[in-house]
Amino acid sequence: MKRRAFITLSISAAALLLTGCGTNSNSGNGDSGTTDTSGESGNNTAGSPLPVPELLRGTVRSGVRHFDLSIQEATHSFFPQKTTATYAINSTYLGPTLLLTDGEEVSINYTNRLPEATTMHGHGMHLPANMDGGPHQIITPGQTWSARYRVKQKACTNWYHPHLMGKTAEHVYKGLAGLIIVEESESSTLDLPDRYGIDDIPLVLQDRRFDANAQIDYSPTRMEIMRGYIGDTFITNGAIEPFVELEAKEIRFRILNGSNASVYELGFSDNRTFAQIATDNALLEAPVDLARVRLSPGERAEIVVDLTQAKGKTLQLRDFRKNKTFLELRVTKDAAVQTALPQNLTTLEKFDPATAQTTRRFTLSGRMGTLMINGVTMDMNVINERVPLDQVEIWEVENSMGIEHNFHIHATHFMIVERNGSSANIADNEKGYKDTIYLAPRDKVKLIVKMVDYKDPSSPYMYHCHFLEHEDAGMMGQFVTV
Known part of the structure; x- marks a missing residue:
């Protein structure tokens, strides 16, 4: 019935797209003018309209689709009459959303206009190791450094962010991150909301601390490096607790936990159910009805909430761990078009664990302020694992600590085989393609992994905890494909 377009925009949505996240000029807490946002009542949840990151399609040059991105210093208005020094990409905070298509060759060109080195990693993208943008691809x-590759993956929502050794957490905290939407022919035929910024809305969820001068405060103590640096101010697409005006219809949210170390338990203030339709790297085979979805740092979820009967109502998207609001939803408009959520979304290729040729074990641990995987900290000069191409493997990951972690593998997806010793412990909304998995204290998961397409015995990929302070403190390793 449908062709994925991302082009039918209302006048107001088009205006927001043109400005992007960067030019939000009044993202603060109403008329209070204060940066004391430690309490729930500290911010006006109706403070400003939700900024929608600009959607970039790139420019085709010599058969390659190019995306030209400037990594730069900026100032951004989180609070009324105050400006905050930030890092950003083509804007004043965060970066544009890149629209990629399966099968197309792309070149994402990052020019570093910062006063210091950085990198830019395509999180969730299936690409060659020397195009991964990890710690070795320093800009x-x-x-200008270019990540050039042919897109080879199913429809999904990914993101890009810095990955400089020892500086990832600080650079992301200052504002360097953006979304990547991958589209392909199968998903384009589904009757899903697809009007970018209208009923298909990206949400980058973060928490930040600000000092008395409204400046971003990234100053973790040794304990906060171990526990993760948690902010007291909730930010959505670069705005503090904004609102969005919506049509009375099905609305799709592409949600990224873009925080450094917070785990969010997301749901709506009226406890209405919604359907999760995608995990990190693909659509789920069928929608999963939920009242809450948990996302750890780096994880993504696409959800569809039915607001058809909600005209005139207001509700909030909240984190129920902290009982704080990320976004206010105002259902003020009649639907220009209607969609009907399909009950069959895709078919995922699955590997039989019995065919696994190798089992690798990874233990996340810490001692005396040092964070490790398998008893060692990250060393840029050490290759920890050599993974044969096209080999089905089991990766067992154990959190041996009394604090939360997660685990991310670069350039591939995996599926969960067991959680804490049983396949029965895998939630229905985790039965899809993942690249990042949450690990509660003492959790143990078994993943099935297969590296394909790109063999490179000299350029490594990373695996690591995606709590960014943990990654920077050494909870990361390197592997090559052979």
């Missing part, structure tokens, strides 16, 4: 000030 020095004034340099």
Whole structure:
């Protein structure tokens, strides 16, 4: 019935897209003018309209679709009459959403206009190791580095962010992150909301601390490095607890937990159910009805909430761990078009654990302020694992600590075989393609993994905890494909 378009926009949505996240000029807490946001009542949840990141389609040059991105210093208005120094990409906070298509060759060109080196990693993208944008692909000030590859994956919502050794957490905290939407022919035929910024809405959820001068405060103590640096101010797409005006219909949210170390338990203030339709790297085979969805740092979820009968109502998207609001939803408009959520979304290729040729074990641990995987900290000069191409493997990951972690593998997806010793412990909304998995204290998971397409015995990929302070403190390793 449908062709994925991302082009039918209302006048108001088009205006927001043109400005993107960067030019939000009044993202603060109403008329209070204060940066004391430690309490729930500290911010006006109706403070400003939700900024929608600009959607970039790129420019085709010599058969390659190019995306030209500037990594830069900026100032951003989180609070009325105050400006905050930030890092950003083509904007004043965060970066544009990149629209990629399966099968197309792309070149994402990052020019570093910062006064320091950085990198830019395509989180969730299936690409060659030397195009991964990890710690080895350093972009020095004034340099342009290009991630060039052919898109080879199912429809999904990914993201890009810095990955400089020891500086990832700080650079992301200052504002360097953006979304990547991958589209392909199968998903384009589904009757899903697809009007970007209208009924298909990206949400980058973060928490931040600000000092008395409204400046971003990234100053973790040794304990906060171990526990993760948690902010007291909730930010959505670069705005503090904004609102969005919606049509009375099915609305799709593409949600990224873009925080450094917070785990969110997301749901709506009226406890209405919604359907999760996608995990990190693909659509689920069928929608999963939920009242809450848990996302740890780096994880994504696409959800569809039915607001057809909610005209005139207001509700909030909240984190029920902290009981704080990320976004106010105002259902003020009649639907321009209606959609009907399909009950069959895709078919996922699955590997039989009995065919696994190798089992690898990874233990997340810490001692005396040091964070480790398998008893060692990250060393740029050490290859920890050599993974044969096209080999089905089991990766067992154990959190041996009394604090939360997660585990991310670069350039591939995996599926969960067991959680804490049983397949019965795998939630229905985890039965899809993942690249990041949450691990509660003492949790143990078994993953099935297969590296394909790209063999490179000299350029490594990463695996690591995606709590960014943990990653920077050494909870990361390297593997090559052979």
